[in-house]
Amino acid sequence: MLRKLLRYRFLLEELIKRDFKKKYKRTILGVGWSMLMPLFTLLVMKVVFAQFFGRNMAHYTTYLFCGNLLYCWFSEATNSGMLSLYANAAIFTKVNVPKYLFLFSGCVQTLINFALTLLVFLLFCWLDDVPFSWRFLLLAYPVATLLVFNVGIGLILSALFIFFRDIDYLWRVFLQLLMYGSAIFYTVDGFPAKMKFAFACNPVYRHIDYFREIVLSGAVPSLETHLTLAGFALAALLGGIFMYKHYNTTFLYYV
Amino acid sequence: MSDAKTMLSCQNVSIRYRVGDFKNIGLKEWVMRRLTGHYQAVDFWAVRDVSFGIRKGDMLGIIGTNGAGKSTLLKAISGIMEPTRGRVSRQGQVAALLELASGFDGDLTVKENAYLRGAMLGYTRSFMDETYDQIVDFAELREYETRPFKQLSSGMKSRLAFAIASLVKPEILILDEVLAVGDGAFRRKSEAKMREIITGGATTILVSHSIGQVRALCNKILWLDKGRQVAFTDDVKGCCDRYEAFLAGKTA
Numbered sequence: 269m270l271r272k273l274l275r276y277r278f279l280l281e282e283l284i285k286r287d288f289k290k291k292y293k294r295t296i297l298g299v300g301w302s303m304l305m306p307l308f309t310l311l312v313m314k315v316v317f318a319q320f321f322g323r324n325m326a327h328y329t330t331y332l333f334c335g336n337l338l339y340c341w342f343s344e345a346t347n348s349g350m351l352s353l354y355a356n357a358a359i360f361t362k363v364n365v366p367k368y369l370f371l372f373s374g375c376v377q378t379l380i381n382f383a384l385t386l387l388v389f390l391l392f393c394w395l396d397d398v399p400f401s402w403r404f405l406l407l408a409y410p411v412a413t414l415l416v417f418n419v420g421i422g423l424i425l426s427a428l429f430i431f432f433r434d435i436d437y438l439w440r441v442f443l444q445l446l447m448y449g450s451a452i453f454y455t456v457d458g459f460p461a462k463m464k465f466a467f468a469c470n471p472v473y474r475h476i477d478y479f480r481e482i483v484l485s486g487a488v489p490s491l492e493t494h495l496t497l498a499g500f501a502l503a504a505l506l507g508g509i510f511m512y513k514h515y516n517t518t519f520l521y522y523v
Numbered sequence: 524m525s526d527a528k529t530m531l532s533c534q535n536v537s538i539r540y541r542v543g544d545f546k547n548i549g550l551k552e553w554v555m556r557r558l559t560g561h562y563q564a565v566d567f568w569a570v571r572d573v574s575f576g577i578r579k580g581d582m583l584g585i586i587g588t589n590g591a592g593k594s595t596l597l598k599a600i601s602g603i604m605e606p607t608r609g610r611v612s613r614q615g616q617v618a619a620l621l622e623l624a625s626g627f628d629g630d631l632t633v634k635e636n637a638y639l640r641g642a643m644l645g646y647t648r649s650f651m652d653e654t655y656d657q658i659v660d661f662a663e664l665r666e667y668e669t670r671p672f673k674q675l676s677s678g679m680k681s682r683l684a685f686a687i688a689s690l691v692k693p694e695i696l697i698l699d700e701v702l703a704v705g706d707g708a709f710r711r712k713s714e715a716k717m718r719e720i721i722t723g724g725a726t727t728i729l730v731s732h733s734i735g736q737v738r739a740l741c742n743k744i745l746w747l748d749k750g751r752q753v754a755f756t757d758d759v760k761g762c763c764d765r766y767e768a769f770l771a772g773k774t775a
Binding site for chain 2 (some may be wrong): 358360362520
């Protein structure tokens with residue numbers, strides 16, 4: 269697979285370029301627009317929830333931003349990933365190219381958005397007087413696992429979308445629920461043990477929690493947390509690879 | 524030519540195609556139909572028991588009426604589809620151009636589309652850098668180079684598609700209804716180019732409704748009718764005569 273990827277590097281680059289140009293239609297503000305989304309959500313949440321949840325918490329803005337940053341990335345990556353295969357039906361029904369490249373291209377784009385928002389996040393941390401330490405380097409770990417997780421979920425969704433076009437709608441509803449269920453603007457401290465377990469099973473929440481432990485508590489998360497994040501990523505990726513392998517030549521009947 | 528190696532062969536290739544109203548139904552609808560037993564997917568054999576082999580330097584013409592299974596067979600040859608039964612074996616890189624002008628992106632410029640297409644066909648950036656000027660000149664699109672693709676006429680699009688396909692020198696080239704495009708002058712130019720490709724030793728498969736073209740260019744011919752193989756022979760002239768008689772019989 270790696271050799272194949274190397275062989276198709278040129279195609280991947282061209283696809284990334286194409287998606288980039290199409291998305292921003294050569295506008296000046298370009299990428300800036302995509303960064304505004306998480307920032308606006310952050311602003312609204314800050315205004316609305318600071319009164320209810322943030323009164324007894326130091327660095328509430330940073331707390332919110334941790335949640336928003338990762339949730340928005342997951343939401344954007346899976347939403348755009350879901351459409352990536354179908355949008356390129358005109359290509360893969362005519363030319364034999366690895367189909368996952370379309371998704372990869374979309375993922376690169378959302379990764380760039382995320383990276384830029386991450387810079388803004390670090391700026392906010394600094395403004396919020398969060399003490400920086402070497403532990404911040406560990407943030408690369410959840411970023412890597414969430415990236416793989418996004419790719420995996422994107423593969424699964426984009427394959428499903430070929431078969432069932434209403435996945436789009438169902439997924440949006442799910443994402444909405446996920447937003448409320450990922451403790452973005454509240455804390456899980458007051459919940460009973462059962463609920464806490466449910467939170468522990470939520471991959472997006474676990475990634476957010478990793479960020480918060482490093483940034484706000486200044487602690488290194490446990491080995492179990494590291495393994496769990498890797499487990500989520502691997503499971504999603506294997507699921508995605510299975511879908512693409514199994515249905516590789518079936519997709520074209522449905523488009 | 525008899526000792527040249529076999530570049531592509533199909534052995535008893537059969538392809539079952541699925542049709543039915545299972546497309547564009549949602550998950551909810553799918554579950555409902557499964558439950559009520561209304562889920563209908565009909566299978567039919569688009570290609571049945573086709574066998575042939577072509578060697579280096581061959582140009583195979585595939586003829587047949589609409590729905591004969593030509594495009595489906597090409598999809599199996601290019602690897603987009605897998606044969607339900609039988610085997611396709613290819614030696615070397617296949618550049619397939621099915622329905623040429625599709626797959627271009629209307630928002631990209633001519634240059635960007637050319638690179639994207641080159642990349643899809645499996646070529647490297649440095650190769651495209653070298654060949655790009657030739658491609659644009661051949662397609663006669665120099666003055667439109669930076670225009671978005673949607674502003675081009677369909678003839679221009681096909682010209683670019685043909686130019687890329689023929690200049691990138693693949694080992695096996697599949698052309699589906701390409702030569703039917705362009706104006707008279709460009710058609711002559713593209714036919715000359717095709718001859719050059721054949722004499723250059725590439726292996727080519729041409730699907731065309733123009734019997735004249737098949738007669739003029741091909742040295743082997745495969746005739747399909749309703750998915751079945753009617754003939755596969757070196758006798759291009761004889762086979763074309765019979766095919767024309769067959770067509771005449773149909774309209775009479």
